[in-house]
Amino acid sequence: MTFDEALNDALLVEMRRDSSVVVIGEDVELKQAALFKEFGARRVRNTPISEAQIIGLAVGSAAMGLRPVTCMSFSDFLCCCFDEIVNQAAKMSYMLGGQTHLPLVVRCSTGAGIRAAAQHSQSLESVFAQFPGLKVAVPSTPEKAKGLLAQAIRDDNPVIFFEHKLLGRMEGEVPAGEYTLPFGRADVVREGDGVTLVAWGRMVPICLDAAARLSAQGTEAEVIDVMTLTPFDEETVLASVRKTGRCVVAHEAVLHGGFGGEVAARVAEKAFASLKGPVKRVGAPFSPVPFSPPLEDAWIPGADCVVEAIQELL
Amino acid sequence: MSMTRDEALKIYETMVRIRTFDETAAALFEAGELPGFVHPYSGEEAIAAGVCSELTKDDCVCSTHRGHGHIIAKGADTKRMMAELFGKVSGYSGGKSGSMHIADFSLGIIGANGIVAADIVVANGVAFALQYQEKDAVCVAFFGDGASNRGPFHEGLNLAATWDLPTIFVCENNNFASTTARKTAMRIERIAERAAAYGMTGVTIDGNDPIAVKHAVRAARDRMKRGGGQTLIEAVTWRHHQHFVGDRHVYKNPEEQERWLSDEMDPIPRFERVLAARGLAGAADFADVKKRAEEELAAAVAFAKADAYPSAETLTDCVYREG
Structure with a gap:
């Protein structure tokens, strides 16, 4: 489906x-x-x-x-x-x-x-x-x-x-009949101990792509799909960061003022002692979304941006 | 329209209770006893009293920042209203709303609203639910002349007509949007003309005559029931106070202000003369109603003053409904 x-x-x-x-x-x-x-x-x-x-x-x-x-x-x-x-x-x-x-x-x-x-x-x-x-x-x-x-x-x-x-056209297994997922409970979609990637929406498959590339280079990323920004499952993110010591938050929205800043701040406030480096954020440049295909492609943060952010931490 | 003595006195009493409530609130605010803002309804009582005299308990109202009159006329408890104005725990919202967001769902009061014209689109939502649930009830949207210049007014009237929603639109044209005179904010003279653009009936009435208001609401409901569509009632009136108590701007023509506040134009003495002329009530009745309203408000103020403030632990209660 x-x-x-x-x-x-x-x-x-x-x-x-x-x-x-x-x-x-x-x-x-x-x-x-x-x-x-x-x-x-x-x-x-x-x-x-x-x-x-x-x-x-x-x-x-x-x-x-x-x-x-x-x-x-x-x-x-x-x-x-x-x-x-x-x-x-x-x-x-x-x-x-x-x-x-x-x-x-x-x-x-x-x-x-x-x-x-x-x-x-x-x-x-x-x-x-x-x-x-x-x-x-x-x-x-x-x-x-x-x-x-x-x-x-x-x-x-x-x-x-x-x-x-x-x-919209992504295929996947979907349970039949009545099926709900609770709000405020993040999903660890990939386990790893090298770095925590926090994402939501389309940025989740992009982070999984980035994680696969990093795995080939010897780093295992843990990918967390927060699913709901409000309520926000802080505990799952903090627990992961305490394990990995590194955190990258990735979203497609403009970086400036984005929810990634909120995630970064909470990690810095509550898991600072576990961090081996700064919390990194990935997001779009501070501009409206452009039309021209090469410009739009350059605007959208992709797996390359996520890999780059992680490599800066390693 | 024929009226019994009881019906007539009930409307009169509602008008006097509204006036007494808002003059009391205004005096408390001037004395520095009330926090926030107070937007008195004084001068417009005939509209709320006339409209709500035609409503049943199942009918709903959506109100405005100048909403005390609508809420009292729909049956709200002035003790709990006054406690809310003081920000006290027994207020309608437990002190979370103040003057501008009072509601009582048990009475069909879906809430006053601090955003001009916002209640119009919400009222249509209420009406949509009434229609969906096949209830024999209407929702009245109260709003001012200023609201008729905002987008939600136009989106709302268009949808209500298109979906045949049981909404009655009551525009209280008090001739000012905050400090801006209506005449400088629209090219047309009659707001009711705007109804034609949406395929509904528009009527302009004397908003200081509660019988004219009552008649217009009854006609609007009858028209709707007959399949004749929605009605925009423009009730022309004048607010006695400034936009809010403490507003010192000078923008009203003093002669016009004096004329509208005269016994000849003020809706309360006007209605007294009508009642007396029809032999429905006399000076002793009026004095009795006023005395009881004063006593009611004195008790409401005493109740509110004696009431406790909400505790800080309740600050985040009701942000979400859990479960």
């Missing part, structure tokens, strides 16, 4: 399981054709291109007991509903003293690599990881796509769900 098929499977299973789950957003009737065929426009409904209203629908209906799953075609469009996500969805439970909670999901495709230029290519997960009240999930495989999306739907809090464009 592909990554995209696994996401659809999660929705199908959860919608059959719970009649309060509805899918609303841009183009969902066509893009979720199987769901639309089974559930019709009552539960799978196209919206106008009205991002603020789409999230407003999710906030108001979630407060009244529905479990809306909203679909933003591109994560860049979250900027058109920043108020509704940040000032409304994230804060409503807290501001109202817990009188309500908002079980809503905001799905969006994220990342560069399809020559879509600066307004359709960003990685904004670090931005949303900053806000108390939101959860942020970033799957890296078909199995995790299904498990994390199903969990996002069942979670009683707003979840921003980032699906990397280049992972």
Whole structure:
């Protein structure tokens, strides 16, 4: 099953399981054709291109007991509903003293690599990881796509769900039927004792590629897929760093101000004595995503960047 | 529209309780006893009282930064409201919201909102849930003239009409967005005209006449039930105070301000004259209502002052719902 098929499977299973789950957003009737065929426009409904209203629908209906799953075609469009996500969805439970909670999901495709230029290519997960009240999930495989999306739907809090464009056709084994993965529990996807690589989303397979190259040179990297930035499983990362003594955090988002800085700071604060060198970060240059293929290729941090960062530590 | 004495006095009492609450809050703020901001609703009471007189307990309201009136009219407990204004633990949000985010879900009060126009798109979400759950109820979105210049107003009206949502849009045109006069912020004279752009009915009414407001809401609900679509009600009014208590900017024409605050225009004495003329109530009734409102607010303030502040250990409670 592909990554995209696994996401659809999660929705199908959860919608059959719970009649309060509805899918609303841009183009969902066509893009979720199987769901639309089974559930019709009552539960799978196209919206106008009205991002603020789409999230407003999710906030108001979630407060009244529905479990809306909203679909933003591109994560860049979250900027058109920043108020509704940040000032409304994230804060409503807290501001109202817990009188309500908002079980809503905001799905969006994220990342560069399809020559879509600066307004359709960003990685904004670090931005949303900053806000108390939101959860942020970033799957890296078909199995995790299904498990994390199903969990996002069942979670009683707003979840921003980032699906990397280049992972859509990734094939993998996916458990059938009901399947969830808990939030806040990182996955050690490769064990090693030479260096800890911390990543999420598409950067996980890139780190695995880098780890394979390093293995040929005699260094075994431990690769950790954090899966959710909020909540963040600090313990798994710290335990690994205490074993390896070295840490590289890699993300596709712009390096400056990225969540890699948060990971690096926590490692420095809590595992400093174990470190044999500085925590290194890998991320994109401080520029919007360029269009021209050679420029975009140069912008996206790849396995070479990860290998280089590790070699500087060794 | 015919009204019984009880119905009429209930609306009058709601208006007086709102006025008393906000004048009390304003005085407390001026005296330095209240933290934060207070945006008094004084002058606009006929709208909240008239709208909510047409709502059932199943109907919902989404409110604004100037929201005390809507919340009182929908039935909220002024003790818990006042405790919230003081930031105390028995407040509606346990001291986490203050004046601008009060809610009571048990009464269909989905919350006041500090972001102008944001409640419009949320109200549609509430209405969508009511529609999905096949409930015979509506959600009222209150907002001001300033909100009608923001994107969520336009996205919201368009969607409500397109999806035939049970939302009633009530624009309280008090002629100022913060300190900016409405006339300098839009080319049109009547905000209700904007309804036509979305295929819904727009009506402009006297927002200082609670009977006109009540009638407009009843008509809007009837129209919706008949399949006639949504309604944007523009209720023209005037806020007696500045944008918030303590705002010293000078931007209102003093003659206009004096005229709107006169007994002739102020919605409370105006409604007293209507009630008296119809033989529904008289001076003794009005004095009695005012006395009870004063007593209610005195008790609310005493309750709030005696209440405890939340403990620091509760600071991160309710950021997430666990489980």
